Amino acid sequence: xxxxxxxxxxxxxxxxxxxxxxxxxxxxxxxxxxxxxxxxxxxxxxxxxxxxxxxxxxxxxxxxxxxxxxxxxxxxxxxxxxxxxxxxxxxxxxxxxxxxxxxxxxxxxxxxxxxxxxxxxxxxxxxxxxxxxxxxxxxxxxxxxxxxxxxxxxxxxxxxxxxxxxxxxxxxxxxxxxxxxxxxxxxxxxxxxxxxxxxxxxxxxxxx
Amino acid sequence: xxxxxxxxxxxxxxxxxxxxxxxxxxxxxxxxxxxxxxxxxxxxxxxxxxxxxxxxxxxxxxxxxxxxxxxxxxxxxxxxxxxxxxxxxxxxxxxxxxxxxxxxxxxxxxxxxxxxxxxxxxxxxxxxxxxxxxxxxxxxxxxxxxxxxxxxxxxxxxxxxxxxxxxxxxxxxxxxxxxxxxxxxxxxxxxxxxxxxxxxxxxxxxxxxxxxxxx
Numbered sequence: 001x002x003x004x005x006x007x008x009x010x011x012x013x014x015x016x017x018x019x020x021x022x023x024x025x026x027x028x029x030x031x032x033x034x035x036x037x038x039x040x041x042x043x044x045x046x047x048x049x050x051x052x053x054x055x056x057x058x059x060x061x062x063x064x065x066x067x068x069x070x071x072x073x074x075x076x077x078x079x080x081x082x083x084x085x086x087x088x089x090x091x092x093x094x095x096x097x098x099x100x101x102x103x104x105x106x107x108x109x110x111x112x113x114x115x116x117x118x119x120x121x122x123x124x125x126x127x128x129x130x131x132x133x134x135x136x137x138x139x140x141x142x143x144x145x146x147x148x149x150x151x152x153x154x155x156x157x158x159x160x161x162x163x164x165x166x167x168x169x170x171x172x173x174x175x176x177x178x179x180x181x182x183x184x185x186x187x188x189x190x191x192x193x194x195x196x197x198x199x200x201x202x203x204x205x206x207x208x
Numbered sequence: 209x210x211x212x213x214x215x216x217x218x219x220x221x222x223x224x225x226x227x228x229x230x231x232x233x234x235x236x237x238x239x240x241x242x243x244x245x246x247x248x249x250x251x252x253x254x255x256x257x258x259x260x261x262x263x264x265x266x267x268x269x270x271x272x273x274x275x276x277x278x279x280x281x282x283x284x285x286x287x288x289x290x291x292x293x294x295x296x297x298x299x300x301x302x303x304x305x306x307x308x309x310x311x312x313x314x315x316x317x318x319x320x321x322x323x324x325x326x327x328x329x330x331x332x333x334x335x336x337x338x339x340x341x342x343x344x345x346x347x348x349x350x351x352x353x354x355x356x357x358x359x360x361x362x363x364x365x366x367x368x369x370x371x372x373x374x375x376x377x378x379x380x381x382x383x384x385x386x387x388x389x390x391x392x393x394x395x396x397x398x399x400x401x402x403x404x405x406x407x408x409x410x411x412x413x414x415x416x417x418x419x420x421x422x423x
Contacts, residue, residue: 045278052274057266064267078273085281100251103258107226117230117330120237120300122247150259168225169260175218177227193218201252204259 033093040088052081055099059106065170068114076113080106110172153203161196164189213376215239217249224253231328231336231402235357235377237300238400242375297361301400310398313338321345332404339399341365341391349388354404356380358389363397365389 030038030047032054038047056077063073083105084098091098104121111119154162163182167173175193179186215236222228223236240246297310304327305313315323321342328336341347343363358378365372367389372378380387391397 049274052277056269056273058262058264060269061264061267062261065264074270074273077269078277081273081277082280085277097255097258099262100255100258103261104254106261107257111226118233118304119226119228119230120234120304122237122240122250123299150256150263153256165221165256165260168221168227169257172226174222174227174229190216190218193221194216197217197221197253197256200256201249204252204256 031093032098033091036084036088036091036098037093039085040091048085051084051098055084055102056081059102062103062106062170063110066110066114066172068110072114076106076109079109079113083109149204153200156199156203157196160184161192161199164192165196165200168193212370213372213378214243215246215377215379220246220249221253224250224257229330229334231330231334232357234300234304234336235359235400235402238298238361239359239375239377241298241300301361310338315340322347335403337401337403339401341397341399343391343394343396345391345397347387347389347391351384351387353382355402356384356404357402359400361398361400363395364392365397365399366392 030050032051035047035051038044039051059080060073060077063076064070068076080102084102091101108119108121111117154165157165164178167178167181171177173181175186175189178184179189182189184192219228219232219236220240223233223240228236240250297305313325315325317323322345323340325338326335327338330336338361339358341363356379358372358380360372360374360376362374364374367378367387370378371392372389
């Protein structure tokens with residue numbers, strides 16, 4: 001398939017400069033959110049491949065934190081990426097970051113398939129519409145900013161605060177499991193998570 | 209900032225990170241549905257989770273994964289779900305109940321003016337249930353072992369000077385003694401409840417009937 005990226009030009013301000021989507025140099029300049037739009041509108045497998053190459057190795061890495069086998073992490077990653085393909089049309093780039101949507105899908109797939117529990121969500125599938133809009137900046141800059149921002153924000157935490165956040169997100173430990181692992185009183189675990197969250201929100205600029 | 213009946217941030221973080229059980233996740237999600245400021249916090253916490261996921265060192269995925277995905281997606285079509293009946297129930301709970309109305313559930317009598325629906329039993333005797341209490345009813349005085357979340361969906365009740373209305377959450381734990389909620393007069397009070405262990409009822413009669421009513 002050889003179609004041009006002009007389809008998304010008017011709304012998202014990307015100029016194709018006479019190149020086609022088959023040209024990798026074109027796709028590498030497009031933000032993840034714009035790539036998802038291309039998947040949704042044109043079922044564009046080149047765009048999907050770009051998303052796959054970036055996210056699949058990171059999603060699998062995230063899942064391996066939970067001490068599952070490599071094969072299970074592969075299977076779950078595959079399911080997450082299939083979900084992206086199937087539900088790309090529900091994505092609104094003005095309202096959402098695709099990484100947050102994928103994080104939520106990966107988290108829920110792990111809980112569903114490995115822990116055998118449901119993880120009820122606040123809103124329906126399209127609730128990404130309620131989320132924070134990403135900056136419409138160049139992809140590489142935005143991603144570097146995100147990576148840099150989270151590293152800087154995590155660096156603003158004390159060791160004790162960083163540990164409770166990491167055990168929450170990378171081990172899915174409950175408050176009492178964190179207390180047992182770290183020998184902290186339960187109340188201390190809770191207050192450290194509260195404080196760490198407040199600092200991260202402030203550092204990441206979303207604190208209201 | 210309003211804090212009465214509003215869940216503390218550490219539970220928002222635990223929800224976002226996936227650390228909650230099915231029962232606690234349902235109560236937190238349903239609670240957040242009532243409060244836009246909590247949904248904003250949840251979005252922030254999930255954005256943090258996403259950034260942490262992205263900061264993981266990328267690992268190799270198998271060479272054939274992409275081809276397998278492409279062969280699978282080529283053969284599938286997605287069935288769009290039709291809009292579902294929700295009876296004014298907050299979305300997370302409506303979805304959990306498979307969009308049945310509350311009247312369609314199998315309510316089991318627990319005593320005069322009290323009935324319940326057991327929704328889920330998890331590890332360590334964790335239980336998720338709906339409780340319906342007639343206006344004016346008094347819940348037998350009891351102590352707690354473990355954590356109890358009570359989210360009001362309809363009606364209201366008081367514990368001492370605190371009043372709990374729809375959308376507000378009461379958290380009781382080991383330190384909560386002589387817990388005696390009194391249902392406000394008027395409409396039935398319906399709550400979504402998670403308990404981690406059976407409560408300890410004080411009255412002799414209450415202790416006799418407790419096994420029968422499943423509290």
